[in-house]
Amino acid sequence: MAPSAQVRLQGLVDALPLPLMEFRLETDRLVLVAANAAARRMPGLGRVRTRGVDADEVFDQLRGTAIVEQLGAVARLGVPLECRPVVREPGRPVLAWELSARRVAGCSIMVTVRDVSEVETLRAALAACERSLEETRRELREQSDVFNTMEGLARTGHWRRIEDPGETVLLWSPGLCDIAGFDRQEWVSPERAVSGILPEDRHVFEKAREKVAGADIEYRWRRPDGEVRWMRSRVRRARSGDGMRVEMGVVQDVTEEHRSAEQLREQLLFIQRIASRIPGFIYEYRMHNDGASSVPYISDAVREFMGVNPEDVMRDHGLLMRSVVPDDAAHVRRSAVASLRNLAPWQCEYRVSMPDGSVRWHITNAIPHREPDGSVVSHGFTMDITDRKRAEQEIERLAFYDALTGLPNRRMLLDRLQRAVAATSRTQQFGALLFIDLDNFKDLNDTLGHDMGDHLLSQVAARLLACVRETDTVARFGGDEFVVMLETLRPELTEAASQAEIVAEKLLASLNQPFALGGQQHYSTPSIGITLFGDERLSVDELLKRADLAMYQAKGAGRNTQRFFDPDMQAAVNARSNLEADLRQGLARGELCVYYQPVVDHRARLLGVEALVRWRHPVRGMISPADFIPLAEQTGLILPLGQQVLQTACGQLQRWGERKQTRHLSVSVNVSARQFRQPGFVAEVLQTLQGCGADPRKLKLELTESLLLGDVEDTIARMEQLKREGVGFALDDFGTGYSSLSYLKRLPLDQVKIDQGFVRDVLTDPNDAAIVRTILALAQSLDLEVVAEGVETTGQLAFLRLHGCEGFQGYLFGRPGPVEDIDAYLSHEL
Secondary structure: OOHHHHHHHHHHHHHOOOOEEEEEEEOOEEEEEEEOHHHHHOOOOOOOOOOOOEHHHHOHHHOOOOHHHHHHHHHHHOOOEEEOOEEEEOOEEEEEEEEEEEEEEOOEEEEEEEEHHHHHHHHHHHHHOHHHHHHHHHHHHHHHHHHHHHHHHHOEEEEEEEEEOOEEEEEEOHHHHHHHOOOOOOEOOHHHHOOOEOHHHHHHHHHHHHOOOOOEEEEEEEOOOOOEEEEEEEEEEEEOOOOOEEEEEEEEEOHHHHHHHHHHHHHHHHHHHHHHHOOEEEEEEEEOOOOOEEEEEEOOOHHHHHOOOHHHHHHOOHHHHHHEOHHHHHHHHHHHHHHHHHOOOEEEEEEEEOOOOOEEEEEEEEEEEEOOOOOEEEEEEEEEOHHHHHHHHHHHHHHHEOOOOOOEOHHHHHHHHHHHHHHHHHHOOOEEEEEEEEOOHHHHHHHHOHHHHHHHHHHHHHHHHHOOOOOOEEEEEEOOEEEEEEOOOOOOHHHHHHHHHHHHHHHHHHHOOOEEEOOEEEOOOEEEEEEEEOOOOOOHHHHHHHHHHHHHHHHHOOOOOEEEOOHHHHHHHHHHHHHHHHHHHHHHHOOEEEEEEEEEOOOOOEEEEEEEEEEEEOOOEEEOHHHHHHHHHHHOOHHHHHHHHHHHHHHHHHHHHOOHHHOOOEEEEEOOHHHHOOOOHHHHHHHHHHHHOOOHHHEEEEEOHHHHHOOHHHHHHHHHHHHHOOOEEEEEEEOOOOOOHHHHOOOOOOEEEEOHHHHHOOOOOHHHHHHHHHHHHHHHHOOOEEEEOOOOOHHHHHHHHHOOOOEEOOOOOOOOEOHHHHHHHHHHHO
16 A cells, blocks of 8 residues: 555544554464554553554553453454453442454454443533533534444444424434445435335335334345345334424344355255265254253154154154163263263264164264253264274284184284283283194195195194183194194193193194095194293293294104203204304305315216315304205305305316316206296306306206205206206205106206215115115116215225216215315326
8 A cells, every 4th residue: 555545544544533453463462553543542541552562551451351362362263342341449430441343354353442431421420510511512423423433333324214294304324324335424315215125125115114113124235336235124113202203223234144144054955965865864962951851853864774763763862772782882871971071072883773683883973062051962973884893893804813714813913922921920820832833834735736735724723723722822823833822821830831731732633633635635743832931021022932943843853743942942043043143254254165075987087076165164163064054045145155156166167177187077066946946047157157267068066856846847947048058967865855757857967966875874774775776777767877975985886886886976085175185186096
C-alpha cells in the first residue's frame, strides 16, 4: 500500500471514536501492532502507544482475568470474542468494559473496547445534574458511533418507519445500509427499501407486514453488486406517545449461518450415504445424569452385522451386549465404562454370537464427550474383523510354525526356550534340550527326491509329538533337524538326566520303526544330543550350541544313538575355531606349501607325482592334512587352497617340461567336490595352465566318488570340456564310495586309484584281497590305468604286480616331500 494511502487509512482509523487495536500472535506471545487515537486516549489501557508490547501490558488492569488467553484463542482459532471484563473494589466497579475481538487476517485480530463503567457514570451524572447535559450529548453521539460500529461487526442493522397522517418517514441505520449494499443514508424510500428482496421471497415479506403484532421472517436479498445474501428480520409495531404509528425492525445478515446449515446438511447426507455403504454400523450412546442410558441412534447395518433390528436396539440396547460371547463380555463392559468415566477414546475387539450359531470378531471404536447438560454422549463405529483375525492367525502360523510339519519353528522355539530358562530359576526344576538330526537324510533326498524327504519329515514330526507330553515342545529347527524341549523335570540333576535319557530312548525306538514312503518301507535313524538346563545361567544360544555338539558326538559314536553334552566337546569346538583362524592367516602368510609323492611303475621308475598340500605352522609345527583339509572343506577355504595347489603344480609342470629327463613326468592334483562344482572351475584350470605355460596332457585331476552323488550329467560335461584340452582324470580312493558302475563307464577317466585301506591288509584279509582283484579286473575291462596307494611292503607290491597292477604309490617308494626330493629320486634312477 502506498504511504499516502496508509496515512489516509490511519487517519480514518484514528477518526473512529471506538478504541480499536490490532494484535498479532507471534509464537506464544500476543503483541500490539497498532492502536487508533481513541484507544490511545482510553483510560485503563497500559502502554497502548508502544507497538510490539505484550497484550498483558496493554490490559494491565485486567491481569486477574483470562482476557489475554481468550484473545490468543481468537487469533489461533478464529472464533469471535464478545466479553465484559469487570474489575471491582468494595462497593463500586473500578473497571467495566465491553470487549469485542475478531480475527482479520492470518494470526491478527482487531479488538474494540467499550468502557461500560464510564457510560454508567455518565448516565448517573446526567440523571443527577442537568449541568452535564452537553457532556451527555457528546457521550450519546459516541455511543451512537459505537452502536453503528457494533452493527457493522455483527452484520446487523435496524430501521424505523414512522407513519404520520401527512407523511411517512423510513429511517435506516448505517449498519443496515452496509449489509444491504447501499451507501450510508438515513432516509430511504419505501420502494428502495424492498428493491433487493428476490421476487420469489417477496410474498414472505408482504405477509409479515400484514400481521398486526409484527413477525420474524427470513428472505434473500440481492445487493446492488449482484451478490445474494440471506437476511433475518424481526418486525414490531407500536404507537408513540403522540399517537403516531411506529414500525421498527432489526435486520441481520445470516448468510454464513445458512451456508453452515447447508454444509451441515450436506455432511449429514454424506454421512448417511457412507453409513449405508461402510462395512459396519454406527451408533450414538448416551449416559444420562441419573445413570440411565440409551441408544438414540443406530444405523440399519446393525441388522446385518448383529442380526437385530435397529428399532429393537434403540428400545433395549442390552440386545447388543447379550450377543457378545460370555468370555469377552466382562472385558467389553469394563473398557466401555472406563472410556465413559475418563472421556477417553474407546477401542475394543470382541467376539459375537450370530443367530445362525457362527462366531464373528467385531471391533468398536468410540469417542465420548460431555454435553452441556452433563450427560455423556459416545459416538461409535463397529465393524466386522473376522477376516482380519483369520489372516492374523495365518500370519502367526506362518511366522511361528513350520509350514511342512506344523511344528513350532526356530523362532517360536527360541521364545519358549527363553521363558523356560527363566522359569527354571523360579521353580528350581531342570529342563532338557534334545537336538535330533536324521542320519543320512541327504542320501534320501538325492536318491528318492525331495518329495519323499518331505513325507519322511512329516512322519518324523508326528512320531516325535507322540513320544512327549503335551506340555513339552517339539520344534523343527531347520532341514532335517528337530528339537525337543522338556520342562519341569526333577530338581535333582541325576534324576532329571535319567528322565531325559528315557525320553531320548523312546524317541530312538519310535524313529527306528520303518516309514512308509511311496508304497515301500524306508528306515531312518536319528542322532540325538542332550543337554540339561537349570543348574547354571546359560543363554539360549549356548544351550542350543551344547545340544548341537552333543548331537555331533552321537554321530561320531556311530549314529542312531544319543549322547549328553560333554564339556570336552566345547573345548574341541574352540580348538577347531582357533585352527580355522590360523588356517586363514596361514593362507595369507604363505605357510602352506606343496609336497610331492612319487608315483612309479613296477620297476620303481618314476612316472609322475601327486601334489599334496602341507602346513608348517610357525608355533604348532607340521599339522596333519587330516586335521585341516576337512576344516577347509567346511569353511570354504578349500577354494583358495585348491587354487594355490593347482597354481604351484602347473608351475612345476612347466619347469619339468623344459628338461629332457623330467619332461615325461605328470602331476596329479586332488580336486574337492566343492571346488569342482564352482561355476568357473573349468575356465580357472585352463587359465592356470595357460598362464604357467604347462602341458595340459601332463596334468591329472584326482576326483572322489562323492562327485557322483550330485549332478552327474554336469560332472561329465565339465570333465569332457577339460578332456578335450588334454587334461587327464583319476578316480581317487576307488571302492570306498557309492559310485554306480553305470556312471563309472560314462566318466571320461584315465585312471583309478585303489584306496590304501584295501592295500594295507591285502595279504591278511581275504575280503580286501578280493576287492583289489575285482578293482584291477574292472579297470582292465574299462581300459583304465590303476595306481595302488599306500604300498609299504614288498609283499604288497608282489601281490599287486601278480594281479596286473602297473602303478604304485606309497612309503615303499617315497614319502611326500619338497620338489628337491623328486630331483634326488631322479638322480638315483640315473
